[in-house]
Amino acid sequence: MEQSLLLLILDLTGTFAFALNGALTAVRAARVDIVGVIALGMITAMGGGIIRDVMLSTSPATFQDWRYLATAVVGALIAFAFGHRLDRLTLPIEVLDAVGLSFFAVTGAMKAVGFGLGPAQAIILGTITAVGGGTIRDALLGRIPSVLSDGLYAVPAFIGALFAVGAWLLGLYGPVTAVIAAATCFLIRVLGVRFNWNAPVPRAWKQRDRRPPES
Amino acid sequence: MEQSLLLLILDLTGTFAFALNGALTAVRAARVDIVGVIALGMITAMGGGIIRDVMLSTSPATFQDWRYLATAVVGALIAFAFGHRLDRLTLPIEVLDAVGLSFFAVTGAMKAVGFGLGPAQAIILGTITAVGGGTIRDALLGRIPSVLSDGLYAVPAFIGALFAVGAWLLGLYGPVTAVIAAATCFLIRVLGVRFNWNAPVPRAWKQRDRRPPES
Amino acid sequence: MEQSLLLLILDLTGTFAFALNGALTAVRAARVDIVGVIALGMITAMGGGIIRDVMLSTSPATFQDWRYLATAVVGALIAFAFGHRLDRLTLPIEVLDAVGLSFFAVTGAMKAVGFGLGPAQAIILGTITAVGGGTIRDALLGRIPSVLSDGLYAVPAFIGALFAVGAWLLGLYGPVTAVIAAATCFLIRVLGVRFNWNAPVPRAWKQRDRRPPES
Secondary structure: OHHHHHHHHHHHHHHHHHHHHHHEEEEEEEHHHEEEEHHHHHHHHHHHHHHHHHOOOOOOHHHHOHHHHHHHHHHHHHHHOOOOHHHHHHHHHHHHHHHHHHHHHHHHHHHHOOOOOOOHHHHHHHHHHHHHHHHHHHHHHOOOHHHOHHHHHHHHHHHHHHHHHHHHHHHOOOOOHHHHHHHHHHHHHHHHHOOOOOOOHHHHHHHHOOOOOOO | OOOHHHHHHHHHHHHEEEEHHHHHHHHOOOOHHHHHHHHHHHHHHHHHHHHHHHOOOOOOOOHHHHHHHHHHHHHHHHHHHHHOHHHHHHHHHHHHHHHHHHHHHHHHHHHHHOOOHHHHHHHHHHHHHHHHHHHHHHHHHOOOHHHHHHHHHHHHHHHHHOOOOHHHHHHOOOOHHHHHHHHHHHHHHHHHHOOOOOOOOOHHHHHHHHOOOOO | OHHHHHEEEEHHHHHHHHHHHHHHHHHHHHOOOOOHHOOOOOOOHHHHHHHHHHHHOOOOOHHHHHHHHHHHHHHHHHHHHHHOOHHHHHHHHHHHHHHHHHHHHHHHHHHHHOOOHHHHHHHHHHHHHHHHHHHHHHHHHHOOOOOHHHHHHHHHHHHHHHHHHHHHHOOOHHHHHHHHHHHHHHHHHHHHHHOOOOOOOHHHHHHHHHHHOOO
């Protein structure tokens, strides 16, 4: 009982963080009104889980639970109301976003395992759960999704999902290993932002960077 | 019998209007050929219903009914053939688009209710049914979907879906209340376009507007 | 036995070609890192089949088969590692892409037929299977999907799917007619690229082309 309550609180915290972050991105990046802010907040918070559930051929679970909807709407409305002041809160917002990323990667992967998917598929679906909402948000805002150029975002989610699925394969999955997997994702993400780590880029780009830019 | 025929006619009218409108938008906004015009007309007309049905974990209904496919293709082909002249028809096209918006909002919400979803989810799915096709069209055309910055578009659909679901909760849903809900959506949309109503925008935008633009 | 092995080899060849092509497009078009290259390669290779399976309300088949995942990842990694040299291989890559297009159009249409869809729907789903992955890739890269402006891409897929479904309606579908349908698609695509065929464009565009460009 208490364990599932803990999971619910963590899951709703991630939803809130993603909605806040997604709505703030919308406020800053494009000329959207309150409808756009709420829509993009909800899409960021729930899009990854919806893609996961569609890939699993099951009903999108978070969409049908009013607590997730309400949490996402509240997060988006806070961003709408205080977006002009939240610049000062960059650090807590980044941290909350990393929390959402970590938790969604682990729960997404484990939901896929529960549906009988193989380990590779479960790890990929965990990663998609974590990064999918932000990807749709960026595509709708006409931006190249940051996950495609910022390896720091997908890689920690991938590692968190990998740890969770690995623990499950070893018969060790439980609250403790779930928290370890999520904490690993969180740490890599936060350290990556702090120290500006990057994933490898294609050699074509390195060559272009050496040349003077064309036009 | 006659009632379901009425529903079918209204639904096909909405499909036709959305296909025409979507294909015209494509002709005007980007360098697309006949394939792109037909594809974007069909996506605009059927995309919202497909998202709704995917969220309901059911087979996309309109896609499997040849009458919807044929109506959408005909609407798109008319836009392809006469797009250079349809500028003069802006008013009837706007009106047809508002018809589609109104009808899809109500039928989308009621389909969700029929699948056992809660009121909030049904209202959201009704709104998505109404605005989803145009959103995918805009994303494919590389434009920020107008629904995100033009609250006039999603808000009337939301209110129409709200009225329909409200009538259903009160045990009053039927042809009369469906028409009232759709007509309310239609009126708000048309009056909104006429008088240029807007949804609230984030304060960040208002502040930016007061400052001289940067670069 | 041998026939299904042949189908598998052709299908994996198409997956490999699409992953290579999609990842190369990503390397050239945008500033993506290794995560983005792999993600876009996989999306190009598997996106069309996933859309098809979602429209059929069935589990995405290729996603759940590790052989497809592995083939797509290997194709994307080759593009990542050798993308700066693959410019010289434009011809073989175009040919492989046409192979993928042809095969996916035929197998996509026949899977839809097997799920009981009507001929028109099956032809459309075959076309979507063939062009869907590249469309999502382009949308994520912020480009107007080339399928919307390059009729040469969707039209051969449509004809290949049409031939396969036509053969099936006549009771003639089998390995021979499948190969004929795919070869027809392949030939039209390759000849179209070679001789620069185009699909009709809206008259509005032709008129604009005659005028001097505005800004």
